Amino acid sequence: MVVSELGTGRASVSAPAGRIPPQVVWHDLECGGYRADLPLWRELAQRSGDPVLDAGAGAGRVSLDLARAGHAVTALDLDPILLATLGERAAGLAIETVCADARSFALDRRDFGACLMPMQTIQLLGGAAGRLAFLRHAREHVRPGGVIACAILSALEPFDCSDGAPGPAAERAHVDGLLYLSRATRVSELAHTVVIERERRVIGDRPDAPGGPAERVRRPDGRPERDLIELDRVSARELEREGREAGLDPLGRREVPATDEHVGSVVVVLGV
Ligand SMILES: C[S@@+](CC[C@H](N)C(=O)[O-])C[C@H]1O[C@@H](n2cnc3c(N)ncnc32)[C@H](O)[C@@H]1O
Numbered sequence: 431m432v433v434s435e436l437g438t439g440r441a442s443v444s445a446p447a448g449r450i451p452p453q454v455v456w457h458d459l460e461c462g463g464y465r466a467d468l469p470l471w472r473e474l475a476q477r478s479g480d481p482v483l484d485a486g487a488g489a490g491r492v493s494l495d496l497a498r499a500g501h502a503v504t505a506l507d508l509d510p511i512l513l514a515t516l517g518e519r520a521a522g523l524a525i526e527t528v529c530a531d532a533r534s535f536a537l538d539r540r541d542f543g544a545c546l547m548p549m550q551t552i553q554l555l556g557g558a559a560g561r562l563a564f565l566r567h568a569r570e571h572v573r574p575g576g577v578i579a580c581a582i583l584s585a586l587e588p589f590d591c592s593d594g595a596p597g598p599a600a601e602r603a604h605v606d607g608l609l610y611l612s613r614a615t616r617v618s619e620l621a622h623t624v625v626i627e628r629e630r631r632v633i634g635d636r637p638d639a640p641g642g643p644a645e646r647v648r649r650p651d652g653r654p655e656r657d658l659i660e661l662d663r664v665s666a667r668e669l670e671r672e673g674r675e676a677g678l679d680p681l682g683r684r685e686v687p688a689t690d691e692h693v694g695s696v697v698v699v700l701g702v
Pocket of ligand 1: 486490491549554
């Protein structure tokens with residue numbers, strides 16, 4: 431999960447024909463501009479060989495980058511709307527999409543060179559049981575000598591400006607006549623989870639917005655919507671232990687440093 435700290439970035443959202451579903455806009459705005467981890471996924475894909483399984487692929491930030499670099503990719507996600515968008519964006523590229531739960535999927539092919547789980551998605555799987563279920567299923571689909579690599583949050587600096595105190599500036603995107611604004615307002619570390627809170631606003635910015643006036647301003651009272659994400663806390667050591675329990679060999683850890691706009695992560699690499 432990316433937490434915008436300076437909020438200077440603007441997501442460039444290219445609209446396919448028709449209206450882009452709001453969840454795709456938020457996903458693009460909050461995740462789509464992140465690039466710091468892409469060289470590592472390319473390196474792992476290059477080293478392990480095709481095909482590559484992108485688990486929790488979303489709207490395709492990593493899948494599209496790998497496919498543009500020439501890799502054959504299977505993009506798996508629970509969310510059919512994000513996957514449909516990925517499918518549209520993948521026109522002409524070697525990407526297959528699969529709508530499935532990463533904790534219980536069963537694909538025909540079991541010869542993946544690498545299974546990648548970017549952007550802390552492993553921390554969204556419902557705790558240790560969910561992570562173990564994913565690792566076991568991933569192992570069944572990756573050929574011997576291949577790798578499973580998962581990004582987890584590295585050290586965080588909690589903050590709270592949910593009471594209106596100054597904090598990160600909003601990231602923004604103009605899509606379909608609407609201005610979407612998203613701003614991280616709180617990061618809290620609890621005993622078992624990290625809570626990330628964002629303030630989201632949608633404002634009409636063009637009189638010709640599709641859908642008419644009712645759609646131009648979703649919250650006429652000006653109040654923002656709050657979006658809360660809870661990530662399970664897990665350390666690299668715990669994830670490696672769970673990997674061993676799933677029959678995998680820890681092969682090392684890689685760091686994706688924090689940038690001005692995004693928190694850093696540790697990528698745990700497990701061998702099959
Ligand atoms: C933080 S986003 C990351 C998207 C993409 N991998 C990226 O790096 O831009 C997490 C994604 O994981 C998906 N996801 C969450 N739980 C999942 C599960 N149990 N099985 C498959 N996908 C899941 C969500 O739908 C979402 O698209």
